[in-house]
Amino acid sequence: MLKIVIDGKEAEVEEGLSVLELAEKIGVKIPTLCYHPAVGAYGACRVCIVEVIEKGLSKLTTSCTCPVESGIEVKTNSEKVKKTRKLIVEMLLARCPDAKIIQDLAKQLGVEKTRAPQKNENCILCGLCVRICREIIAVDAVGFANRGNKRKVTTPFEIQSDVCLGCGACAFVCPTGAIKIEDVEDKRKIDMWHTELGKVKCERCGRYFSPVPLLEQIKKKGLREMSDFLGLCPDCRRLVLANKLMGREE
């Protein structure tokens, strides 16, 4: 167990946690935009910045990427932290003025308006979509392109990705709602990824449900006990399964 001081209180924690995870565990709230427990920490948004004092030296660092080490002192809300965090949120507010999560965070931190040049983007480049696609879905359909001010998330060559399953995990984790998924009849469209995928027709009710590649991927994974249900939409699946369990004829 490691002993550390966080916001003046002593805490004892097991090894291997980040400062952010530790704070969450003991109920200290640190704001963050690019952290998600499902994927590895990345340290891009810089909002979760905290002051870490080690051997008398103080430095600012992102709590999501800072491992808890014995003897460190963490200040999650010192004047320096507050000042820095406020300005970072001010920058993000200029980048994505319409994003609800940024507006709320700004309000919470007392940032009333932004003085930085406005950009009117939706994406804060947190990289959650990139990480979820790589680490959890394991297809790597999207990534970062360009550098600096021109950086963006996109598909390779900015055309429809060969490997995108249309699973929608990226949209699910996106904190600003920049990734929009549009389901129209037999198609799933993700404009952000220049992608349009055909959907599978339910064998029973004829409704279109899963994107074709997603279902193919699930079939490939060989969930044999599911094989009877794979051609069915979620509603029919539930119904057919229930009937089966109840021993009812359809």
Place this chain on the structure above:
Amino acid sequence: MSKKIASLRELDELRKRGLKSLYPDKPRIMVGMATCGLATGGKKVFEILSKGIEKNGMDAKLVPTGCLGYCQKEPLVDLLRPGWPRIIYQQMDPEKAEKLLDNINQGNIWRENVLAKMEEDEFLIFDEKRKYPSGSKANLNNIPSYQQLPFYKKQLRIATRNCGFINPTNLAEYVARGGYYSLFKVLTQYEPEQVIEEVMNSGLRGRGGAGFPTGRKWIYSRQAKGDTKYVICNADEGDPGAYMDRSILEGDPHSILEGMIIGAYAIGAREGYIYVRAEYPLAIERLKEAIHQAQDYGFLGNDILGGRLSFSINISRGAGAFVCGEETALIASIEGRQGEPRPRPPFPAQSGLWGKPSNINNVETWANIPVIIARGADWFSQIGTQRSKGTKVFSVVGKINNTGLVEVPMGITLREIIYDIGGGIPGGKKFKAVQTGGPSGGCVPSWLLNLPVDYEQLTKVGSIMGSGGMIVIDEDTCVVDLARYFLSFLQDESCGKCTSCREGIVWMLEILTRITHGKGEEGDIELLEQIAEVVKNASLCGLGKTAPNSVLTTSLYFKDEYEAHIKDKQCPARVCRDLITYIINEEKCTGCMRCVKECVQEAIVGERRKPHRIIQEKCIKCGICYETCKFDAIKLE
């Protein structure tokens, strides 16, 4: 027959061959053919010399060499004739090359374009000087001595010891000047720990910019667990105006290889990488050749010096991202991923390339290693200051008389570099400041000219050592515009990962651009300083942490210049176009019509022999009239 060197005797044999090549019993003509030489026409000169030698059936040896550092005087041609000191010719061209050949043929000393005579040659590795014959038949007294030239007098060339002396494609010439002797010494006399101790005691610190003690880095990699370890050479030199790494790679590639092989032995690596930017095609070619030769002679491969070590080196080409000089981004790039820094720990010494312990050093750092081994830590640590040992290569560029690469002991003052070596500012202009450490360095003002240059002192004044770029500016440079330029560079070169770096640089750039356009507002300086602090403190890697340096230093040292832009809407250096006006002095104007004709905007009106007038609404402030006027009648206000 195998060329592989396995014993000291064989190495000595190779050295003898190299010495014969360096000092042949016929004229040896050397042409500086590093990129700086080529850019000024060195290749043409080389071709003319080559044709001339063939045509005249001359018995002479023509070789390309690297850069002697005096880039202002390129193309340089050196002539070494038996019985004579070495004579260095400057600013050569095809015509002069032919003249030189004629004189050689006639046995004369050609005295035009002479830069200096070199009376002795120094083999740093052996601590040995080799006197050239004095050439007593002819009077050479009026030719200045190379060692006494102001440009060279205060230099001590350790990392660049062979540049401009050897043919970089000739391994024997490298050996002749002591090359691979340090490797032999290490493999036959030292335990890996002793090598690290030597480097540690030498006090050598990373020459790539951060100045981390090299020996300590090596210890971490040595102690890291794992059988597979890597050594990496960081040759992703990207600072505008800095080119010392390129010069060493082009002029003395084997010194890097030898340094890396010694490093590999010390930390226990079997494989190495040189990460070199693709914009350095000649450096890549030289490295490839050098690696092949080193393999042929058994300095690289499975049985180095008779089976004492196995080590191979691969070249990995960077695709032009400045941020890939940052070590974690560099590793990502070698692995084929996007060049983007990641948080440390884990440090590369624990988990680097492909998750294996990796030791990364910069080109110049590696080039120092063989000399430290040969001459010992005690010798090396006598050079420099308390905490910054040895020498540093600086590329001195900008508004300075002697543009070039200079290698000087740490602790030398800025004044000595800029005035004694650099020869001061051209055109009688006033020195204003020097930007050290590239775009992420700081602007050191004229009143700090007596600052001794080392890692600590530069940090103290808000700048950094960086890779050693020094951009000199004079009174005609606007510091606000300068900071704006560096930020526009960094805006493109930041990887864009951190909000603070990506958005912060854009924000600061917007403010600076506004100020230079005369739209600065009260409070801009304070806001700039606020943003700069956040970018500095909250960004992940060295690029972001140093990005605001130029803003912070210029606004600190030249606050009045910022205020002149913001409050008085004036640019004291007369650079920012929106803040200057061209006016015709009616008393001086002779009515010659020249400016009227030259003005592309047709903004100047007037008749012959009557004073002209500029229509301000039409003027785009291009400055053509100012340059055209022979009577000094156009003023800038």
